Amino acid sequence: MARVTDAFNLRLEAAATPERVxxxxxxxxxxxxxxxxxxxxxxxxxxxxxxxxxTHVRPRTxxxxxxxxxxxxxxxxxxxxxxxxPKTRDIAVAFAHxxxxxxxxxxxxxxxxxxxxxxxxxxARRMGALASTARPESTVRGTTVVYSPVYRVGRWDEDAAxxxxxxxxxxxxxxxxxxxxxxxxxxxxxxxxxPFPIYLNAVWMRGGDGRLRYELKSTRVIRVDxxxxxxxGEEFVAAVNDSASLGYGDDDEFEERVALIRQRRV
Amino acid sequence: xxxRSMVDANVLMFAFRKIDEKTAADVKQxxxxxxxxxxxxxxxxVSAIAxxxxxxxxxxxxxxxxxxxxxKIQSEVVDGRIVDRAIALMHARNLREKICQKCKTSLDTxxxxxxxxxxxxxxxxxxxIIAATAELADDVDVLYCYxxxxxxxxxxxxxxxxxxxxxxxxxxxxxDPPKHK
Numbered sequence: 001m002a003r004v005t006d007a008f009n010l011r012l013e014a015a016a017t018p019e020r021v022x023x024x025x026x027x028x029x030x031x032x033x034x035x036x037x038x039x040x041x042x043x044x045x046x047x048x049x050x051x052x053x054x055t056h057v058r059p060r061t062x063x064x065x066x067x068x069x070x071x072x073x074x075x076x077x078x079x080x081x082x083x084x085x086p087k088t089r090d091i092a093v094a095f096a097h098x099x100x101x102x103x104x105x106x107x108x109x110x111x112x113x114x115x116x117x118x119x120x121x122x123x124a125r126r127m128g129a130l131a132s133t134a135r136p137e138s139t140v141r142g143t144t145v146v147y148s149p150v151y152r153v154g155r156w157d158e159d160a161a162x163x164x165x166x167x168x169x170x171x172x173x174x175x176x177x178x179x180x181x182x183x184x185x186x187x188x189x190x191x192x193x194x195p196f197p198i199y200l201n202a203v204w205m206r207g208g209d210g211r212l213r214y215e216l217k218s219t220r221v222i223r224v225d226x227x228x229x230x231x232x233g234e235e236f237v238a239a240v241n242d243s244a245s246l247g248y249g250d251d252d253e254f255e256e257r258v259a260l261i262r263q264r265r266v
Numbered sequence: 267x268x269x270r271s272m273v274d275a276n277v278l279m280f281a282f283r284k285i286d287e288k289t290a291a292d293v294k295q296x297x298x299x300x301x302x303x304x305x306x307x308x309x310x311x312v313s314a315i316a317x318x319x320x321x322x323x324x325x326x327x328x329x330x331x332x333x334x335x336x337x338k339i340q341s342e343v344v345d346g347r348i349v350d351r352a353i354a355l356m357h358a359r360n361l362r363e364k365i366c367q368k369c370k371t372s373l374d375t376x377x378x379x380x381x382x383x384x385x386x387x388x389x390x391x392x393x394x395i396i397a398a399t400a401e402l403a404d405d406v407d408v409l410y411c412y413x414x415x416x417x418x419x420x421x422x423x424x425x426x427x428x429x430x431x432x433x434x435x436x437x438x439x440x441x442d443p444p445k446h447k
Binding site for chain 1: 276278279281282283284290292293296301304305306307308309310320322323324325328331332335337338339340342343345346347350351354404405412413415417
């Protein structure tokens with residue numbers, strides 16, 4: 001059972017008529033959907049009290065807890081939350097369109113005296129402005145290749161995903177294999193104890209300094225290229241000389257580069 | 267030691283440029299130094315963009331033969347993180363240097379020593395990508411290059427992660443000639 005502190009109360013100083021309860025339920029449904037688009041049915045319940053309408057929103061599952069916590073975190077500091085996670089823009093959109101029936105309703109934590117938000121016109125305008133402000137996407141996805149030995153391959157138990165321990169960003173990390181990857185290749189790579197090109201479905205998150213860093217929980221290892229056998233420098237020079245006996249031949253490009261280098265040295 | 271390094275396109279160009287008696291002394295020296303550097307590596311490591319620049323200057327038949335060699339070097343791909351960093355490097359450079367907003371070339375001009383015309387340094391995105399690739403690679407301490415373009419980013423990359431250097435001059439004099447007899 002989720003903790004009560006991750007619940008909240010939508011309170012309106014008016015009687016809980018069927019119209020108001022329906023409006024509150026529809027509004028809360030929209031906000032919860034914005035906070036957790038894949039929220040399973042039955043994850044959150046509401047308890048409605050009578051005279052001054054209190055609508056207690058309580059999580060019943062982990063997903064429900066994530067949704068209510070996201071809403072409360074957003075209301076605590078909307079701008080900061082939006083900067084950190086642009087996906088919470090959907091919550092701002094939901095709060096920007098409050099039914100007239102719920103005007104001046106408050107949202108507060110259980111047993112808290114001070115509400116975290118009052119759903120009036122000023123609040124709706126502020127949410128609308130926040131929702132319309134463009135923010136850079138904090139997450140970048142794409143495929144990439146890292147060169148690393150496969151140090152270990154395995155999983156904690158039968159239900160867990162198989163992970164490969166590889167070097168990413170200077171440190172060893174256990175990264176889950178993609179569902180359609182060939183596990184055997186990774187066991188073979190681990191036996192060789194030398195670097196291979198390892199293809200990743202990578203997710204990078206933007207840090208406070210503006211730089212992208214691997215988000216390893218969401219990154220997946222796609223495949224390892226076992227056929228890669230690197231040439232040494234000596235072998236490389238000999239192979240290029242054999243293959244391109246006339247050498248580098250773009251005279252214009254070469255002269256331009258030589259001129260640039262000489263210019264830098266002046 | 268050298269395996270924590272990458273090479274830029276011009277190191278490959280100088281190493282595989284045919285040298286004859288007419289070749290200028292400085293180009294000969296860069297050829298020798300580049301070749302010696304490459305031979306020291308256990309694995310050749312290069313940005314995919316730098317390899318493209320090198321391969322572009324080869325004859326078509328040679329290019330086809332070289333594809334099997336490309337499969338046996340450590341080619342660093344250009345991914346979202348590298349492009350993001352390259353853009354940041356371009357912006358950082360543009361803050362210092364006045365750039366034409368249309369053609370993206372520097373407004374500071376200089377005289378070309380070959381044709382003697384006034385030209386401006388190009389804002390080369392390739393150079394920014396190569397510099398960003400070396401900077402972000404956790405196991406690259408040095409990017410070896412001669413290029414004036416990549417050097418423009420030397421002040422903007424994180425020097426605790428990577429430095430940009432010319433290949434060492436391995437056959438230079440052991441000591442400066444004495445000034446007084």
